[in-house]
Amino acid sequence: GDSVTQMEGPVTLSEEAFLTINCTYTATGYPSLFWYVQYPGEGLQLLLKATKADDKGSNKGFEATYRKETTSFHLEKGSVQVSDSAVYFCALSASGYALNFGKGTSLLVTP
Amino acid sequence: EAGVVQSPRYKIIEKKQPVAFWCNPISGHNTLYWYLQNLGQGPELLIRYENEEAVDDSQLPKDRFSAERLKGVDSTLKIQPAELGDSAVYLCASSLGSASGETQYFGPGTRLLVL
16 A cells, blocks of 8 residues: 655754755555644644645645656755754655655754 | 644543544645654554545454544544553544645644553
8 A cells, every 4th residue: 555654853953054854655656745843832734745646746845746757755844943852754646545645854953 | 724623632531541632624625644653763544534524444453443524624532541651642634635645734643642
């Protein structure tokens, strides 16, 4: 069945460092791909998404490109801030189905 | 625009007791989801509604879990009787439809602790 694999955390970075969180997927057909973020004490929020191959999703300085050839959707940010500390979830969705999430990657950014 | 509302936010019960969670989706959203999130894991689907019809409940443990979505708006998820292993966060989400790229909007969740 469909599945998402993302890098294990926790990831600890200093402020202004470059961030990459790897995400790969297995799916039949052509799913849509998402990154959701969960800040401490809050619910899941959509960070960005891409609905077809080669699409780039972006929001708040974060970017991810839908790579069909490598079945990947890696999340990147050029300069992280303390306020980016959260848990990040990669997910996929095929039409008519619910989101299929990875296990989440915890990010801690230190001043 | 109001987001997805869930209540209660926290619930502590003893095992074998019943418990119910309530969800009010974003106005106009036809599709409603209940997810279960265990500690350190991503959410997993329990049930999906299209309007008032449950179209995917294959992951719902039907011996103890039940759900309803009356009039295609609010939804209630019930556990009876609760077991220790049911301790988790129960998330409700809604979306306009169920197309592949449709964004799902999540509520804050109900954190359940079964003692």
